Every structure is written in C-alpha cells, then in structure tokens.
Amino acid sequence: MDCNTCDSAPAVQIHVPAVVSAMLTITDKAKEMLNGAFGEDRSQALLVGVLSGGCSGYMYDLQVVESTEQDCQELMIDGFRVLIPNATSHLLDGIEIDYVDRLMGGGFKINNPNASSSCGCGESFA
Amino acid sequence: MGVVSLDGYVLIVNGKNAIAFINGLSTNKIEGSCTTVFTNSVAKVIDMVDVIDMDSFIALVGHGPNKKALLSHLIPRILGQDVQISDASESNSVLLSTENLDVQEGVTKVHTFRGWLIVSPNGKEPTITMNESEFTDWRIENMIPHPGYEITNANHPYACGLSHLVHEDKGCYIGQEILARMKSRGRQGKELIRETNPVSDATSVGSTHSLAIRKC
Structure with a gap:
C-alpha cells in the first residue's frame, strides 16, 4: 500500500446527526443515589454519554466529572449538573435515569425511548 | 501454488481512536494486524x-460487494470519536498469494490464515499466476472459506469456518452474546465441511472435492 496513494484517498462521507436539545429525567431513587455520590459538592457534574461498542452497538457512559473536553450541553436537573455530549445528544433525548436496587445487575439504569433493543446487562443498546 | 486477484476494498482508518473503534465492533481482539469479522445483531457476518x-493509520481490507454494508455499520457508531475513514479501493489492488513472494517497494504484504494478502498500488501488482478454478481447488484442499461463497450474511462465523477469528475473552461487540451462547452450549448449528464430489449443497465446487456448510 502506497501511503501517498492513501493520503489522496477520498474521505468517506460521514453523516453527522443534528445536535438535539436533550431532555432527560431522573427518578427519585436515582436522585437519592446521586445525592450520596455527589454529597454537598455540586461543582461536579454527571456526564451522560454514549460510546460505540457493546453487545448492541452503543454503550452508555455515566461518569461524575469536574469537566470534560467533549463539546457538551449542560442541564440543571433537580440541583444536579448534567452534561450531555452534543455528538450523542440524538441518542439520549428523552431518557430516564433510574436506579435499580438489586444484588445482581443492580445500579444506575437508563430507560431510553430511542433504543430499539438492549442487551441483557442493560449497558448496551441499539 | 500462486497469486490470485481478489475483489477487495481498502478503507483507510485514521485517528487516535481507530483501533479501539474497530476492536469494539468486531469479533477478534485488535492489537495490531490481524483478521476479524464484523457481525450484526444476530451474529451473521457483515464482512x-x-x-x-x-x-x-490502519487499513481495512475486505470483500468488495460488502463495503457498503460495512460502512453503514461503522459510520453511525463513530459518534464523537477521533476516527476518520477514507476509501483507497480505486487506487489499490488486492491480491492473495499462497506463497511468501517478494513484492515491490510500496506494496504491502501481510500473512493471514488464507495466505499472504497483498495490497498493491495500481501498476505495482505482482503477476497473477493462479486462475479462479485453481484458487478454488487450493481453498477447498485447505478448508479456507471465501467471501461470497461460505462467508456470507446467511452464516455466523462459527458456521463458515471462522471460529479462530472469534476471540473468547474480549469484551462485548455486536453479535457477541449470541456467539458466546453458542460456544458455551456447544451448539454452533452448522459447520464447514469438505467432501468428495458430487456434493448437492456445495458452497464451493472444486475439481474433485467441494466445501459445504451443513448442520452438525
């Protein structure tokens, strides 16, 4: 393979979905658990993102962060600062963040009206 | 045996997330050059x-007729990652050699389970020394499945003889749950076989033997 040849190869057109002003809700149980995670320090934010991969093609990415390099929209929901990356806002609009209290498979769960299917563990969706 | 021309595409993938991106969507563990399989949600082969x-950069070399399907699979999943894809298919030829032959400068040669894969800028290709029927006989003799024959979107990787490309310990990818279930339950459904002619359900027909995918 000639790298000069490769450099001149035409770029594949990549359709970038339009940025959506995402709306999301947090259930009472999830708020209770987030309160425990954040404590009094509300300078931190909950980053709700999507990565490619997982059994169904997309994986949720939930992190508590000070800031991020990603281009995000910031929401204030019941006193929590929530960051949604613009690149994945179309996949996250309308989600509900829930917390499931179970010994196995418990933890934060995302109910997503945009998902046509999800894998057994609930971390991946399509 | 010799060198045969393949109907192949060459995609160039750039960006710091390129390897992780391909690794997260295919069956093999991508840590460098290797062969892998992209599968859909029901574990059937995309390419x-x-x-x-x-x-x-990394180059993805696949079967020409499957390029569109693969790009449709990859592009929506780039999201905000540092991944760029360009298409170098028009300016390169894809060949396969059954032997490790010397190639011109600028020609890429990698060893794969099928033989030596050669990606050559147009005009620098090695001489083709094997015709289609000779290649088919060689494939059948060595039980090597081929895109469009055994490797199709009607089959999952285990059925078409690609189980060695399914890494059992890597994380999730599309189709992984189904393949893992098949493996753990010992139910892969179908397998690649070679039989003496005539073979009524052959996927590749050679001069004396054929390949077929049959329930096991």
Missing part, C-alpha cells in the same frame, strides 16, 4: 476484514 496496522 471478514483484514486489519493492517500501518503505524500512522
């Missing part, structure tokens, strides 16, 4: 792809 690590 078998040779990944060539060229240091500054």
Whole structure:
C-alpha cells in the first residue's frame, strides 16, 4: 500500500446527526443515589454519554466529572449538573435515569425511548 | 501454488481512536494486524476484514460487494470519536498469494490464515499466476472459506469456518452474546465441511472435492 496513494484517498462521507436539545429525567431513587455520590459538592457534574461498542452497538457512559473536553450541553436537573455530549445528544433525548436496587445487575439504569433493543446487562443498546 | 486477484476494498482508518473503534465492533481482539469479522445483531457476518496496522493509520481490507454494508455499520457508531475513514479501493489492488513472494517497494504484504494478502498500488501488482478454478481447488484442499461463497450474511462465523477469528475473552461487540451462547452450549448449528464430489449443497465446487456448510 502506497501511503501517498492513501493520503489522496477520498474521505468517506460521514453523516453527522443534528445536535438535539436533550431532555432527560431522573427518578427519585436515582436522585437519592446521586445525592450520596455527589454529597454537598455540586461543582461536579454527571456526564451522560454514549460510546460505540457493546453487545448492541452503543454503550452508555455515566461518569461524575469536574469537566470534560467533549463539546457538551449542560442541564440543571433537580440541583444536579448534567452534561450531555452534543455528538450523542440524538441518542439520549428523552431518557430516564433510574436506579435499580438489586444484588445482581443492580445500579444506575437508563430507560431510553430511542433504543430499539438492549442487551441483557442493560449497558448496551441499539 | 500462486497469486490470485481478489475483489477487495481498502478503507483507510485514521485517528487516535481507530483501533479501539474497530476492536469494539468486531469479533477478534485488535492489537495490531490481524483478521476479524464484523457481525450484526444476530451474529451473521457483515464482512471478514483484514486489519493492517500501518503505524500512522490502519487499513481495512475486505470483500468488495460488502463495503457498503460495512460502512453503514461503522459510520453511525463513530459518534464523537477521533476516527476518520477514507476509501483507497480505486487506487489499490488486492491480491492473495499462497506463497511468501517478494513484492515491490510500496506494496504491502501481510500473512493471514488464507495466505499472504497483498495490497498493491495500481501498476505495482505482482503477476497473477493462479486462475479462479485453481484458487478454488487450493481453498477447498485447505478448508479456507471465501467471501461470497461460505462467508456470507446467511452464516455466523462459527458456521463458515471462522471460529479462530472469534476471540473468547474480549469484551462485548455486536453479535457477541449470541456467539458466546453458542460456544458455551456447544451448539454452533452448522459447520464447514469438505467432501468428495458430487456434493448437492456445495458452497464451493472444486475439481474433485467441494466445501459445504451443513448442520452438525
């Protein structure tokens, strides 16, 4: 393979979905658990993102962060600062963040009206 | 045996997330050059792809008719990652050699389970020394499945003889749950076989033997 040849190869057109002003809700149980995670320090934010991969093609990415390099929209929901990356806002609009209290498979769960299917563990969706 | 021309595409994938991106969507563990399979949500093959690590980028070399389907699979999943894809298919030829032959400068050669895969800028190709029927006989003799014959979107990787490209310990990818279930339950459904002619359900017909995919 000639790298000069490769450099001149035409770029594949990549359709970038339009940025959506995402709306999301947090259930009472999830708020209770987030309160425990954040404590009094509300300078931190909950980053709700999507990565490619997982059994169904997309994986949720939930992190508590000070800031991020990603281009995000910031929401204030019941006193929590929530960051949604613009690149994945179309996949996250309308989600509900829930917390499931179970010994196995418990933890934060995302109910997503945009998902046509999800894998057994609930971390991946399509 | 010799050198045969393949109907192949060459996609160039750039960006710091390129390897992680391909690794997260295919069956093999991508740590450098290797062969992997992209599968859909029901674990059927989208395409078998040779990944060539060229240091500054990776090249994906697959079966020409499957290029559109693979791009449709990859592009929506780039999201905000540092991944760029370009298409170098028009300016390169894809060949397969059954032997390790010397190639001109600028021609890429990697060893795969099928033989030596050669990606050559147009005009620098090695001489083709094997015709289609000779290649088919060689494939059948060595039980090597081929795109469009055994490797199709009607089959999952285990059925078409690509189980060695399914890494059992890597994380999730599309189709992984189904393949893992097949493996753990010992139920792969179908398998690649070779039989003496005539074979009524052959996927590749050679001069004396054929390949077929049959329930096991």
